[in-house]
Amino acid sequence: MLKKSTLLFLLFLFILWIIFAAFICKRYLCGVGGTSDAIGAVDQVKEKVSTLGLGAWNVRDGAAFSNSCNQHFGFLRSSAKYLSPLLGNSASCVNETVDYLKSNKDRSLKITGYYEGQETNPSGLFSNLGLARANNVKAYLAGLGIPASQMDIEGKLLSNNWWRADTLAKGIDFSFAGLSNSNDRISAIKSRLLGKPLTLYFGVNQDDVNLTASQRTDMADIMYYLDNVSTSKLDIDGHTDNVGNRAYNVNLSKQRADFVRDYLSTNGNIANAKMNTQGNGPDKPIADNSTGEGKAKNRRVEVILR
Numbered sequence: 001m002l003k004k005s006t007l008l009f010l011l012f013l014f015i016l017w018i019i020f021a022a023f024i025c026k027r028y029l030c031g032v033g034g035t036s037d038a039i040g041a042v043d044q045v046k047e048k049v050s051t052l053g054l055g056a057w058n059v060r061d062g063a064a065f066s067n068s069c070n071q072h073f074g075f076l077r078s079s080a081k082y083l084s085p086l087l088g089n090s091a092s093c094v095n096e097t098v099d100y101l102k103s104n105k106d107r108s109l110k111i112t113g114y115y116e117g118q119e120t121n122p123s124g125l126f127s128n129l130g131l132a133r134a135n136n137v138k139a140y141l142a143g144l145g146i147p148a149s150q151m152d153i154e155g156k157l158l159s160n161n162w163w164r165a166d167t168l169a170k171g172i173d174f175s176f177a178g179l180s181n182s183n184d185r186i187s188a189i190k191s192r193l194l195g196k197p198l199t200l201y202f203g204v205n206q207d208d209v210n211l212t213a214s215q216r217t218d219m220a221d222i223m224y225y226l227d228n229v230s231t232s233k234l235d236i237d238g239h240t241d242n243v244g245n246r247a248y249n250v251n252l253s254k255q256r257a258d259f260v261r262d263y264l265s266t267n268g269n270i271a272n273a274k275m276n277t278q279g280n281g282p283d284k285p286i287a288d289n290s291t292g293e294g295k296a297k298n299r300r301v302e303v304i305l306r
Contacts, residue, residue, distance in 0.1 A: 080132035130155025139269035148227035197302035254279025
């Protein structure tokens with residue numbers, strides 16, 4: 001029979017073995033390396049889910065309409081164009097939303113475009129990239145049969161990390177409201193802008209468009225008016241100074257007017273059928289061509305709401 005001291009020693013060895021085995025299991029076999037490591041792993045998973053797993057895109061108009069998809073409209077960094085084909089099964093959300101709006105013409109759709117402050121705004125036509133993104137989605141929905149007058153857009157600064165590398169995985173949200181009576185806004189735009197030129201200036205032999213902040217605001221109102229007044233149009237008139245051959249200047253002014261038309265079509269999705277262009281060359285100066293300052297004012301394109 002073993003002595004009591006021997007039994008105690010063996011018991012002590014057994015306890016040490018259990019402790020050692022538990023350590024080996026936790027460190028190498030049964031987990032991720034202790035409590036702190038496990039918490040760290042969970043935090044990493046949570047961060048990945050918040051960044052990459054954005055969850056369902058829920059589109060809802062109260063109790064009247066709802067659907068959800070596993071993805072959203074996506075955009076590359078500093079780009080206003082949505083990724084095509086649409087991510088995941090988001091096309092089904094779009095198509096169901098279109099069908100709902102077609103059947104409920106008293107409802108309007110607000111399209112919110114998101115953007116990050118560090119992104120550049122390549123369109124130059126909108127005050128922020130979110131508006132440019134929303135406007136492109138609006139044009140897409142219009143192509144599916146939703147009247148532009150049944151949609152509105154806004155841009156919103158990102159408050160969450162919705163990036164997958166250089167892709168904004170959630171770039172658009174939809175919300176609904178009753179179709180508002182826009183007569184007051186249309187009347188205000190008509191009073192302020194109808195028949196009054198929005199003037200864009202060009203350097204010598206240049207054909208680049210640079211809108212000021214106030215011109216971007218005016219252009220947003222002009223596009224709203226074009227969407228909601230079916231008979232409205234834009235006259236886009238090109239002008240030059242009087243330096244050089246008249247025929248050359250007339251052609252140059254027409255090229256500049258066409259350039260602005262194409263710019264508004266590409267960046268603002270304004271239909272070409274809504275825009276008329278002509279080149280006046282040096283025939284309609286607004287300043288004295290005998291001075292450099294006057295010549296600069298005469299090298300212009302006027303965008304006029306009719």
